[in-house]
Amino acid sequence: MTPTSTQCRETREVHPHRRDDETMSFDNASASLLRALVHAAPDGIFLVDRHQRIALFNPACEGLFGWSAREALGEDVATLIPDWRQQPALRSQVQARRRDGTTLTVTLATAASAADAASIVATVRERDITEQSRAERAIREADARVATLIQTVDNGVILTDRLGRIKTFNLACRRLFGYQADEVIDRHISMLAPAANADAIQSLLRRGNQADEHGRIGTVRGMTGLRRDGGTFPMELSAGTTVQDGEPVFVVAIQDLTDRKHTEERLAQAQKMEIVGQLSGGIAHDFNNLLTVIVGNAEFLADQLKARQDLRGLACEISRAGQRGAELTQRLLAFSRRQTLKPVAVDCNELVSSMHDLLRRTLREDIVIDIAFGAELCAAFADPAQLESAILNLSLNAQDAMLGGGRLSITTANVTLDASYQSLNQDVRPGDYVLIAITDNGSGMSKEVLDRVFEPFYTTKEVGKGSGLGLSMVYGFVKQSNGHVSLYSEPGLGTTVRLYLPAVAAGRPTGPERPDSVERLASRGEVVLIVEDDPFVRSYAVMCLRSLGYGVIAASDGAGALQTLDDDTHFDILFTDVVMPGGISGWELAETASRRRPDLRVLLTSGYALETIAGRSHGREHLAILTKPYRKADLARKLREVVESSPPAAICREC
Ligand SMILES: Nc1ncnc2c1ncn2[C@@H]1O[C@H](COP(=O)(O)OP(=O)(O)OP(=O)(O)O)[C@@H](O)[C@H]1O
Ligand SMILES: [Mg+2]
The missing domain is CATH 1.20.5 (Single alpha-helices involved in coiled-coils or other helix-helix interfaces)
Incomplete structure (x- = not known):
């Protein structure tokens, strides 16, 4: 019931004493003045009779307590002020009760009634109303800010009581653990981790009294979170402690480390x-x-x-x-990305198609070969011989995985790998690629095998059946070609290996490089300056060159070769190792010699040819390189190629 409109009923109990006719008019006047004052007073005024019952209740009291005067009169004062009888002080702050059951703090002043010493007049005022409401509002706003913060942060936040029972479970926690708040509230926080982590959580909470001046207790790494569906994830817990309503509470922040761990x-x-x-x-x-x-x-x-x-x-x-x-x-060199590659624009449809016969002859009859060509396929920039070798290796792996027969599919397509793909595979450059996918429906691989397949010498095949270098070579070749390999495998279902090779920008010529058809040819009397630091290799090369009819001058390093140049000794071909001790590399020697003798032919040799790998070979692709180990026939063929080619017009330093 809402307070009724005020009446002057409360003044009923005030007894003006009529003494005589002269004073009566004064008494009447002061009584009505008093009545008006009580009625209009901004503070609550009530009178408590000797029986502790309310005998007067002004309109301000009605506003303050929510009782109408009609309801309040005759009620025990303890209804308003529960501690009335224990109030020793005349003026004090006490808890009062409103009609709706809510409490309020009031400043209470009492005095014995002039009319009846056993009665008490009391004034009440809500304590520091403005100050209090401002403080309350500030607290409410701060609470709201904290609550919003807790709900919006990406990290999981849990508040528990001092026993570790969950009291707040923010939205991030709901996402992380898959529980709704009402499923976890009042349950112990250790329900969110496997039993093995329970001790670590308990000991974190036990350290509540060791919190620093900011309330921080500490962080536990290497924890595991337990989701509602039984799944787990790596997490880090940071705990702090604070006080709420006089009780200690724990604040536990949870960081999901799944992404960090993957990275x-x-x-x-x-x-x-x-x-x-x-x-x-x-x-x-x-x-x-x-x-x-x-x-x-x-x-x-x-x-x-x-x-x-x-x-x-x-x-x-x-x-x-x-x-x-x-x-x-x-x-191994292919794996370590140090093989000599001769990348050209390759039509992968043509290359795969030309491999069909080879694959048919090589693979068992119970393997069905399916080839699907992508339409309008871009050319890929890669070494065609190495690409064939990679496809063959992958097909052999597929065959080995399909012991009872199966289907090998090779498909090609144009694909664009964008930044979002890069975010999953950081070593991939966004751009256009030609995709060659090799799929089998064989045994597939477990995660343990998948994690290691690119490692050199990792094989699950019996001794003598596999060297464990097939995928390593594919990996190194594709990486060296600025491409990307992805593996997808399901145990029992099969495997897809995807090779992404950089697509050639429009305008470059397409088609695989024609294979060499140079025959072994002897010298026509040319002289070769051979520069090789390894004495065994040098003497072998000298022997080969002589037996091929070449005149030979040998030097063991760049300085020796430059000396020969300075001496004006005649030679037609410089045949030099690339990596040599003494500070002058084969490249530098070739550059110097070619500048001095523009007609000079140059053949380089290397155990690996870092300098010629795709991406770093800019400007040097035209230089002939003979990869070690080489046989006499290789050397003879390469030398003829070099002799018959035009001299190396531009060996540029900047390249
Ligand atoms: N298509 C596939 N299906 C199932 N497992 C595969 C497949 N391809 C590779 N593997 C697994 O990866 C391992 C490594 O393959 P990789 O080609 O590097 O070496 P290998 O085939 O064992 O030997 P190598 O190719 O040198 O003769 C294999 O031993 C096999 O366990
Ligand atoms: Mg293999």
């Missing part, structure tokens, strides 16, 4: 591949020098031993083993 794993994987690449590249380089000597000398021996077929057979064995070794080091 770290990808980074670690990339670093591992880089290190293994450097290591294997270095080993392969040194092995190439050794193999050059082994294979070359074995061939030479075999040539010389025509009369001793038994020994000639042994020499041929050495040569074959050396060549197998050379193939392995070649794959």
Whole structure:
């Protein structure tokens, strides 16, 4: 009931004493004045009789307490002021009760009634109304700000009581853990982590008394979050403590580390591949020098031993083993992105189509080969021979995964990898690519296998069946070609390997490079200056060159070669190693020599050819390179190519 309109009923109990006729008019006047004052007073005024009942209740009281005077009169004063009987002070702040049950703090002043000492007149005023409401509003606003902050932050935030029972569970937590707030409120926070993490959470909460001056307790890393569906995720917990309504509460912030962990794993994987690449590249380089000597000398021996077929057979064995070794080091170099690539614009549809017969002959009959060509396919910028080798390797892997037969599909398409793809695969440059996808419906791979397949020598095949270099080579080749490889595999269902090769900008000529058809040709009397720091390789090369009819001058480093230049000694061809000690590389030597003798032909050789890899070879692609290990036939063919080509017109320093 709302307070009724005020009446002067309250003055009923005020008894003006009539003494005589003279004073009566004064008394009447003062009584009505008093009545008016009480009626109009901004403070609440009430009178409590000796029986502790309310005997007067002015309009301000009605506004303050919500009772009408009619309702209040005759009621026990404790209805208004529960502690009335314990109020010793005449003027004090006390808790009062409104009609609707809410409480308010009032300033209460009392005095004995002049008319009846047993009655008490009381004035009440709501305490510092403006100050209090301002403070309350500030608190309400601060609370609202904190609540909004808690709900809008990306991190999970949980407030618990001192026992760890959840009291607030923000929106981010709902997303992270999959619970609605009402499913977790009042339950212990340790429900959000597997049992193994419960101790860590408990001990974090036990450290509540060790909080710093900002209330921070500490952070626990390496925790695991447990979702409603039983799934888990890596998380970090930071806890702090504060006080709410006089009770300690814990604030727990939760950071989902899933993305960070993926990034770290990808980074670690990339670093591992880089290190293994450097290591294997270095080993392969040194092995190439050794193999050059082994294979070359074995061939030479075999040539010389025509009369001793038994020994000639042994020499041929050495040569074959050396060549197998050379193939392995070649794959290692491919993995470490240090093989010599000759990228050209390749029509991948044509290349895949031309491989069909080879694949049909190579793969078992129970493998169905499906090829689907993408329409209007762009040319890809890649080394066609290496691309064929990659496709063959992947097809063989597919066959091995389809022991009972199956389907091998090779498809091509134009694709654009955009920035969003890059955000998942940071080493991918956004742009246009030609995609070659090789899919099988074989055994597929588990996550453990998938994580390691690109590592060199990682194989699940029995000894002798696989070297574990197939995918490493594919990986290195595609990376070196500025492309990207992705693997998708489902155990039991199959695997798709996608090769993304950079698409050639319009205008470049297309079509795979024509394979060499140079025959072994002897010298026409030219002189070769050979520069090679490895004495074994040098003497092998000298032997080969002489047997091919070339005149030979040998130098063991760049300085020796420059000396020969200074001496004006005649030679037609400079045949130099690229990486040499002594501060002058094969490139620099070639540049200097070509400047001095513009007619000079140059042939470079290297265990790896960093300088010629795609992207770094700008301006130098036209220079001939012979990769180690090389055989006499390779050397003879390459030298003829060089002699018959035009001289290296522009070896530019800036390149
Ligand atoms: N298509 C595939 N399906 C299932 N597993 C595969 C597939 N391709 C590769 N693998 C797995 O990856 C491993 C590594 O493959 P990779 O081609 O590098 O080496 P390999 O085939 O074992 O030996 P290599 O190719 O040198 O003869 C394989 O041993 C196999 O376990
Ligand atoms: Mg393989």
